[in-house]
Amino acid sequence: MINIVNTVEQVREQVKAWRKEGLTVGLVPTMGFLHEGHKSLIDKAVEENDRVVVSVFVNPTQFGPNEDFESYPRDMEKDAALCEAAGASLIFHPEPSDMYLDGYSTFVDMDTLTKGLCGKTRPIHFRGVCTVVSKLFNIVCPDKAYFGQKDAQQLAVIKHMVRDLNFGLEIVGCPIIREDDGLAKSSRNTYLNADERKAATVLNKALTKGKEAVMSGEKDAAKVKAIITDIIEKEPLAKIDYVEIVDWNNLEAVDSTEGDILTAIAVYIGKTRLIDNFIVEGRN
Ligand code: PAF
Numbered sequence: 001m002i003n004i005v006n007t008v009e010q011v012r013e014q015v016k017a018w019r020k021e022g023l024t025v026g027l028v029p030t031m032g033f034l035h036e037g038h039k040s041l042i043d044k045a046v047e048e049n050d051r052v053v054v055s056v057f058v059n060p061t062q063f064g065p066n067e068d069f070e071s072y073p074r075d076m077e078k079d080a081a082l083c084e085a086a087g088a089s090l091i092f093h094p095e096p097s098d099m100y101l102d103g104y105s106t107f108v109d110m111d112t113l114t115k116g117l118c119g120k121t122r123p124i125h126f127r128g129v130c131t132v133v134s135k136l137f138n139i140v141c142p143d144k145a146y147f148g149q150k151d152a153q154q155l156a157v158i159k160h161m162v163r164d165l166n167f168g169l170e171i172v173g174c175p176i177i178r179e180d181d182g183l184a185k186s187s188r189n190t191y192l193n194a195d196e197r198k199a200a201t202v203l204n205k206a207l208t209k210g211k212e213a214v215m216s217g218e219k220d221a222a223k224v225k226a227i228i229t230d231i232i233e234k235e236p237l238a239k240i241d242y243v244e245i246v247d248w249n250n251l252e253a254v255d256s257t258e259g260d261i262l263t264a265i266a267v268y269i270g271k272t273r274l275i276d277n278f279i280v281e282g283r284n
Helices: 008-020 036-048 076-086 125-140 149-164 187-191 194-199 202-215 221-233
Strands: 003-005 025-030 051-056 090-092 144-148 170-174 238-247 259-269 272-283
Touching: 003 008, 008 025, 008 051, 008 090, 008 125, 025 036, 025 125, 036 051, 036 076, 036 144, 036 170, 051 076, 051 125, 076 090, 090 125, 125 144, 125 149, 144 149, 149 170, 149 259, 149 272, 187 272, 202 221, 202 259, 202 272, 221 238, 221 259
Parallel strands: 003 090, 025 051, 025 144, 051 090, 144 170
Antiparallel strands: 238 259, 259 272
16 A cells, blocks of 8 residues: 655655665645546656655645635545555645644745736635645655646746745646546536536637637737637636636736747636636747
8 A cells, every 4th residue: 555644754754765765756746636637747757756755735725715625525545546556655645734833924925927817816825835835845855846737827836936946846747637528637527516517618618719719820819818708608607717818938918829828717617616728839
């Protein structure tokens, strides 16, 4: 059975032993309830490192007061089986009280990149993400850490944080993994009932049309946004949080689809907020 440890000291001890043997270490930070998307990150980490640590921690500081921290799905047994089958070496599964000691008061906050897109409706989210990810980097001291492109803003924010704070590791971004009908894999898909699950395919359908327009030469970002918005608005169970086209290098809004662009959307399907995106690089 894969080794599951709960304390910072246990992780440090294990990593120290690996380092003594000259082994490289990869980290896959997760909030658990692992699916094929997480598995693809673990697979990549196993391919590129001698040992892989998967952290499973539903991080309270990245959830707003009315968000789903309490109800976020959890299944440690299934997570352990997936990690073991994928070839991970260790699971770090701390309690909130192990990560945030009594009187905890230090946070990592970013002035740029975190205010738009998901940051608009989730104002404390990226402060919580940057804080917990910094802590995980300090605890595990990995050579490389793996993040999915599905959370594109998170990936950009973490790359920027690593640069700003001189963390000595490489961030590896991994492609979005989708269900057969195109819905991006997400732990939150389990919140959807049967009708909502069908309706949720509208995110990828809309993005696919948007991407087709960009690839066939549409340079006007407003027109691409309109194509995406129109398709989503036709789905009665969907309510748009945002449809944005931004520069993939700094997440600032753009008028043109030239250069490196991230087209990102957040859509409520019933009460469940889903995100998805596509990135197109180097168009001119
Ligand atoms: O992407 C996630 O699951 C979380 O935001 C992360 C990176 C594990 C931090 O809690």
